[in-house]
Amino acid sequence: MAPRKQREIFDATLRLVAERGYDGLTVEGVAERSGVNKTTIYRWWPSKAALLGAALVESDVLGFTVPDTGSLRGDLVALVEGVRRLLTEPPGSDIAVAALAAAVRHPELDGRRFFADRFARERAVFERAARRGELPGSADPLLIMDLLAGAVWMRAVLRGMKVGDDFATQAVALVLDGVHRPG
Amino acid sequence: MAPRKQREIFDATLRLVAERGYDGLTVEGVAERSGVNKTTIYRWWPSKAALLGAALVESDVLGFTVPDTGSLRGDLVALVEGVRRLLTEPPGSDIAVAALAAAVRHPELDGRRFFADRFARERAVFERAARRGELPGSADPLLIMDLLAGAVWMRAVLRGMKVGDDFATQAVALVLDGVHRPG
Structure with a gap:
């Protein structure tokens, strides 16, 4: 999948989960918002959990830097x-x-x-x-x-x-x- | 509403939320499991949140005793x-x-x-x-x-x-x- 397309799918996934929560997140909703066909999305990510997991890793929204302040x-x-x-x-x-x-x-x-x-x-x-x-x-x-x-x-x-x-x-x-x- | 009927509705509500989570809880599901008509339930509790809130208070599942051990x-x-x-x-x-x-x-x-x-x-x-x-x-x-x-x-x-x-x-x-x- 083209990187730009993937980024649009991940963006749509994260926006939807922020707006509606996990239970309001659907692959249909992501398809609609990103303009990518639902079956295409399912070909790459078999479930909405897999899609959200991939989007989270990619976005680094849960990432953090280990501090080293000296104390x-x-x-x-x-x-x-x-x-x-x-x-x-x-x-x-x-x-x-x-x-x-x-x-x-x-x-x-x-x-x-x-x-x-x-x-x-x-x-x-x-x-x-x-x-x-x-x-x-x-x-x-x-x-x-x-x-x-x-x-x-x-x-x-x-x-x-x-x-x-x-x-x-x-x-x-x-x-x-x-x-x-x-x- | 008869106390026994109410208890059956609350029991069904708590069992359903335990099994399916909040988003899997529906007034329809409670009606089906408790054998009470959906419209009757809605007459007493206007939403599933109100129903769950009432069931939680009644069940005392979130209740606790303040300890007094001496220290x-x-x-x-x-x-x-x-x-x-x-x-x-x-x-x-x-x-x-x-x-x-x-x-x-x-x-x-x-x-x-x-x-x-x-x-x-x-x-x-x-x-x-x-x-x-x-x-x-x-x-x-x-x-x-x-x-x-x-x-x-x-x-x-x-x-x-x-x-x-x-x-x-x-x-x-x-x-x-x-x-x-x-x-």
């Missing part, structure tokens, strides 16, 4: 900031929230692999921190990321509340220093 | 355990996850009010802890609950991973004591 605190704040932007800044956030919420019920969207791939890259932050002596051997990086990324999801998506500019700093401070921080 | 740590572990059970133990978890994921895209399900009501009750745990001198004045109860409840959502629902028996204890220890805990 565990700085890196974690940057990671949380990235999750905050992903889940709150349209139009990307409409796509991300719709796709991730749909992945809960549609295993073919492979949400688990997305989160596993992401964590495999986030590990670098913890490995560097351990080498710098910033992380005790007992620390559990997966639990730390569950708390931090989960807090953004909870605040922004489930509570539907504004996530302030200082959210990342405060959430990271709580996890690194605890409620009973000294001083 | 902040004990209360938080009990709260996290409650969220873990809500999100992982079928059949309730199928209903809860489907309804909460749907609330992200369907404001008429009023997910925000659910979370606000829940937090209003969770506050009691923090007020008692403050009176016992267990919580510094700078502590942010909403952020603490976002981290803890978000971590369960992240681990169980988004990552689709098993949430171990010690998850609640470890998550609460991390938030209360921090990564850099003494000792």
Whole structure:
């Protein structure tokens, strides 16, 4: 398929999922909006889940850069900031929230692999921190990321509340220093 | 409407949402399964969101008891355990996850009010802890609950991973004591 045609199909897919959610996404709708025949689309992507998966990978809307600020605190704040932007800044956030919420019920969207791939890259932050002596051997990086990324999801998506500019700093401070921080 | 009839309608609603998700829930499907005429159902609940909302309230599937164990740590572990059970133990978890994921895209399900009501009750745990001198004045109860409840959502629902028996204890220890805990 010509790259320009493919880009039009992917654009239409992402716009539709942002507007209507995963259940409102149909290959018919993508065909109509992109001007490409439905049977052509099905020849390349056997289901709407496959089509959305390909569009997400291509668009890099779920992509992120692993930060390397020189400190565990700085890196974690940057990671949380990235999750905050992903889940709150349209139009990307409409796509991300719709796709991730749909992945809960549609295993073919492979949400688990997305989160596993992401964590495999986030590990670098913890490995560097351990080498710098910033992380005790007992620390559990997966639990730390569950708390931090989960807090953004909870605040922004489930509570539907504004996530302030200082959210990342405060959430990271709580996890690194605890409620009973000294001083 | 006779209480028994209403109970059959609510049961059918919750079974359908657990099996098919929110988008697979239809008033037609509820009518068929409960043996009650569709127009009768619409006379009482004007939309499937209203019907599901009423069924959830009635069933108490999202209900919880505010713990009072005598310590902040004990209360938080009990709260996290409650969220873990809500999100992982079928059949309730199928209903809860489907309804909460749907609330992200369907404001008429009023997910925000659910979370606000829940937090209003969770506050009691923090007020008692403050009176016992267990919580510094700078502590942010909403952020603490976002981290803890978000971590369960992240681990169980988004990552689709098993949430171990010690998850609640470890998550609460991390938030209360921090990564850099003494000792």
